[in-house]
Amino acid sequence: MRVSRLLLVTLREDPAEAEIPSHRLLVRAGYIRRVASGIYAYLPLMWRVLRKVSAIVREEMDGTGALETLLPQLQPAELWERSGRWAGYTAGEGIMFHLVDRQDRSLGLGPTHEEVVTALAADLLRSYRQLPATLYQIQTKFRDEIRPRFGLMRSREFIMKDAYSFHANPADLAATYNEMEAAYRRIFKRCGLQTLAVEADSGAIGGSASKEFMVTADAGEDLVLTSGDGLYAANQERAESLAPEAQPLEADLAELATPGQASIEALCAAHGFHPSQTLKVLLLLARFAGGRAQPLLVCLRGDQQLNEVKLTNTLSSLQGEAWGSLLTLEPLDAGQLGDPKGLPLGYLGPDLDDAVLAGSPGLEPKFLRLADHTAAALGRFVCGANQPDRHRVGLEWGAGPLACPQAHDLRAAQAGDRCCHDPSQELRATRGIEVGHIFQLGRKYSEALSARFTNEQGQEEALWMGCYGIGVSRLAQAAVEQHHDGAGIVWPVAIAPFELVLVIASAQEPLQVELAERLYGELRAAGVDVLLDDRAERAGVKFKDAELLGIPWRLVVGRGAATGVVELVERASGEKQEGPVGPLVSHLLERLQLQRLGGL
RNA sequence: CGGGGCGUGGCGCAGCUUGGUAGCGCGGGUGCUUUGGGAGCACUAGGUCGCAGGUUCGAAUCCUGUCGCCCCGACCA
Structure with a gap:
């Protein structure tokens, strides 16, 4: 190619739209142009890069025996209703672009293809003799991101490789999952990227085991926690750790006047408590697809932070299928209650009476009470007295009517925490750009969409599934983020x-x-x-x-x-x-x- | 959706407070000079100042509405 014929337009000045180096450089060097918010044209140079990335991905996928396909982007709502994801993906802050056609049928633009591919599998796969089978594709995906940003990093239209594997049993799924992980490591290495494989949350996709591949870069949107010995790495959403030991509290039961001390910080500053001697009670509201709205009281040790992903997962498993998927989790504010005055915000205790919910239309009548393990493990502690400007000191779980709520892991692991596998190791924080994610889905989709096969015993059972994604366009930009200099x-x-x-x-x-x-x-x-x-x-x-x-x-x-x-x-x-x-x-x-x- | 900001030649911006016939840099075109690190000089083209209404003799500038975009947050294969 000759530059004189390349339609090369480079910019001497930084474009106003771009924030991070990779985005600025791709625009300045004539690789991409913005067409609308979160929507980009790949100019000839960029398309060459994307084709090279795709070729590497394709070679490695083919190498695992996966079969390339091309699935529709326009997908019927009915499929998504069957998997139970339509409401979660379209209602409220859902991320699926959806539309109604001239025959009044609802359709969505695919953000992912589990439904389509599982329906296909239900059609094509009948016998264990056909298994395992893996299908993949490289194509444009759509997501109506709440806030697109950073060019191709978080765009509303992007190129993705997605693969789906089908198995007769979990062991075979695990084997393919491991092969995919190896293929992913080769792909990123061949692309010249330094990546980190981390344990991840499975999010809206569901399933059990899940790993993300992170390109390490300061502009990364994810926080990754790793142990110094290299044995543990996890997305902060998912990471587990040992919290620092709580400071014991030597104090008898008493009430304390604490005017204006509605935060842990103010309370500790005024009375000399250590935050780990206090109990923090968060008031939240969980809305489910079925329309139910459950008020929550979540107890954390005062020095700890809530991990909303863990809370979301806990709620989903507690409620099961009955209320539909969890749509949103938000702070519950007094305005949503029938009697707003009953809520001494900033002075809540774990024993806040369900009566404060009385007369609040649309809300469940009782709190769902949860505690993080660190809160449940407290001896004597300080917490709100459920009335304005008053706290209680020296409270204990089980003393009198004060029952400890069900305990779960709800706290956010932090850099500096001790590692679970070896308490002498500390967690460190790194920023990362997620470029790949692999999942063992299990039977969630095959059961929902009746994708069954006949096993060796002649019995029908649901397929075991895995899915494996690589953000191709995001990867290309992540490469720039990792490899650039002043020029x-x-x-x-x-x-x-x-x-x-x-x-x-x-x-x-x-x-x-x-x-x-x-x-x-x-x-x-x-x-x-x-x-x-x-x-x-x-x-x-x-x-x-x-x-x-x-x-x-x-x-x-x-x-x-x-x-x-x-x-x-x-x-x-x-x-x-x-x-x-x-x-x-x-x-x-x-x-x-x-x-x-x-x-x- | 909440908070903040910006829409002025292709790009980056000034002008707006205090209303008076639209400017700078880059880029484009032509000519001459220059020629291994984003050249110089001269000439030149290109803008209904996001859009709609209003105030005014007069609006880029003041008021109202609206659309788009960016940043922070919530959100997120």
């Missing part, structure tokens, strides 16, 4: 739009043009992805653009052209070599050979 992008060779840019320093010099054209032909014949910068620009402009674009190698044909001397520059290291064409080209070809296999 621009520094693509890993394997996914760079071109491997080499051949710069004619002065396009007016016939000697330079002649040599460059000859090299252009020879390098292409040798299988190198060459971009020829044949523009009538000054050399400086072409050098700047080459660096901004991030092409891994630059070969400059300039004043040495008459004697066959050229200059070879490596983008990543900045290393320059000047010399006769022959040796430099051989050196280049050798290096490329290695670099194409992965890494920089």
Whole structure:
């Protein structure tokens, strides 16, 4: 390809829309253009990158024996109603774009394809002899993100590889899951990315085991906690840890006047308590798809933070299917109660009377009371007295009518906490960009959509399923986030739009043009992805653009052209070599050979 | 959805407080000079100031409404 024919438009100034380096650089270097909020055009350079990423993904998927397909993006609501996800994905803050067609049928634009592929499996898979089977596709997905941001990182339309595996038993599922994990590690390595595999929450997808692959980068939206010994890594949403020991409280039962001390911080500051001696009571409201709204009282040790993902999962498993899926979890404010004055916010105790809910239309009449393990384990503690400006000191669970609620793991693990597997290890925080996620789904979808097969005993049973995603467009941008410098992008060779840019320093010099054209032909014949910068620009402009674009190698044909001397520059290291064409080209070809296999 | 901000030539911005015939940088075009690190000079094209209403002799500027976008939060394969 010749730059003169590439429709290359680079920007000298940073675009106003972009916040993080990768987004700025992709726009400045002419890779992407925004069409609407969260919707981007992939320009020719970007499309070349995406095709290279896709090719690697495809090779590795094919290598596991997975079969490539292409499934519809427009999907009938009926399928999603059968899996029970339609309401959760469309109502309220649901993320599925949905529409009604001219026949009044409801349809959604696929954010994922479990329903479609499971329905297909129900059609196609009948016998254990056909198993295991894995289908995958690389295609555009849609999600009506509440707040799109960071270019391709969180866009409303994006390219994803998704794969779905079907099995006769959980052991076979686990085997494929492990093969996929290995394939994922190869894919990211080949793309030149440093990634971290972490334990993850399964979220709205459901299922048991689940791992995320994180590209480590400061701009990452996820917080990852890892142990120093490398044995444990988890998304903070999911991470477990040992909280610091609570400070014992030596105090007899008493009431305490605490005017204006509605926060743990103020309370401790005024009376010299340690936060771990206090009990924090959170008042929340959980809304379910079936329309029920359950008020919650959640007890945490005062120095701990709530992990909403854990709470959501706990609620879902407690309520089971009866109330439908959990739609939202929000603070319960006094305005939602029949008698707002009954609520001494900031002074709540775990024994807050259900009577405060009386006369509140739409709410369940009793609190669901939960406690984190650290709260349940407290000896004597300080907590609100359920009346304004008063706390109680020296309270104990089980003393009198004060019952400890059901205990669950509800607290957020923090950097600095001790690790569960080895208390001498501390958790550290890293930011990450999620580029892949693998799940053992189990039978959630196959049961809901009646995808059954006949086993060796001649009996029908539901298929065991796994699903495996890679955000292809997000991965490409994450690569930039991980590989850039002050001058621009520094693509890993394997996914760079071109491997080499051949710069004619002065396009007016016939000697330079002649040599460059000859090299252009020879390098292409040798299988190198060459971009020829044949523009009538000054050399400086072409050098700047080459660096901004991030092409891994630059070969400059300039004043040495008459004697066959050229200059070879490596983008990543900045290393320059000047010399006769022959040796430099051989050196280049050798290096490329290695670099194409992965890494920089 | 809550909070904050911005819409002015293709891009980045000033002008708005205090109303008076729209400006700067980059980019585009033409010509001359320059030619290995985002060149110089000259000329030139390009804007109903997001949109709609209102106030006024007069609105980019003041008022009302509306649409779009960005940031923080909630949300999130």
